[in-house]
Amino acid sequence: MKRVLVVLFLSLISCVDLLAQGVEITPFTGYTFQSSFNIVGGRAIIRDGQNWGGMLGFSLNEFAEVELGYSYLGTNAVARSRDLQNDVDERAQVHYATVGVNRLIPRSEKVTLFAGGKLGTGTLAFPEANIRNITRFSVGFQGGVKIFPTENIGIRMQANLMVPIMGVGTSLWWSPGQGTQVGLTGWSPIAQFGFTGGLIFRLPG
Template identity: 40%
Template sequence: MKLNKLILFFFFIIASPSVIVAQSLEAYVFSGYTFSDRFPIYGGRAKIHDGHTFGGGLQYMLNNQYAIEVIYHRQQSQITAFSSNLSLDVDLPMNVHFILAGSNRVQRIHEKASVYGGVKVGAVIYDPKGISLDNVTHFAAGVSAGGKIFIQPKLGLRVQANLFIPITDLGGSIFWSPGSGVNVGLAGFGSILHFGFTGGLFYKLF
């Protein structure tokens, strides 16, 4: 239910009047790869494996140098976790959903090409595919940088590097089992890093 509400909020933002009157608006889709990351949990360690990434978004150019954007980023992954304290041994598929909004600084390097970088904030949803496991939503932040080039008057190619970081408190859960009360939580102040690359197409709507 939380995921559905966040997706609806995402589309509400991109359909708002402020976007409709934008100087220019681009829609884009992408596919890519996100690297794995290991992190400590109570009594053990866990790993979110590398996997395929895909998604899309909208970028609204405020002027020639600044833009705002919203993005949906989904990683298909696997999580493994072992904890001697919790008698936990998990190995199951998991989807990671990022829904973020932020701003970019844009620098034109050619009539048809530009580079950009910026920061984003929003939410991440860890969605494990296991029996009696619930997903968990956290605040998230990230940085991204990339470049794009027009290959047609309104169509172009876009490549980007991303680093997304969930913001969790001490012991923040990645997922939990409501039946047993067992959760996979961060030990200390360990961070989970989602770093990867994407490439795709963008289309200038106006």
């Protein structure tokens, strides 16, 4: 399955590269707000914090672009439940890797509005290894503005919403010392909302 996904991904990149009229490289940083979801007997929380990442955009024409993106959030994950002896508060990382399409709305030679959607993977990772990592298929939506003071360098500001799909549930696992491992399963979706801003470096097609 992984090989098939890699082949499809590389094929998509090849097709986009052939069709693209220009390429935009955008490193960014921003802020993601706190999100929470239900677990058995309580709630789990992914705390807010600064995010950062990068995007690689391929302009198909004046009104559309395909975009590859990666974002990272260093945070803490908290679980509170009547089934846990103590609250869980663990250092965590949120990773998103996506591919998407934006609808471009030019307002002038220097200003372009955009809105679009994206698909990919979302991973909640725990670097201290007390809780197992979770990876889910994710969907996202974004909208914002690009401003180009010069032809090849611009500013990008946008709002983001990422939603990991939890059709089979979400699990937070915790091993309290030498005790029995406790599993908490939640069924409500996680929605992470935030804002980002970055510099655009445009490479002519």
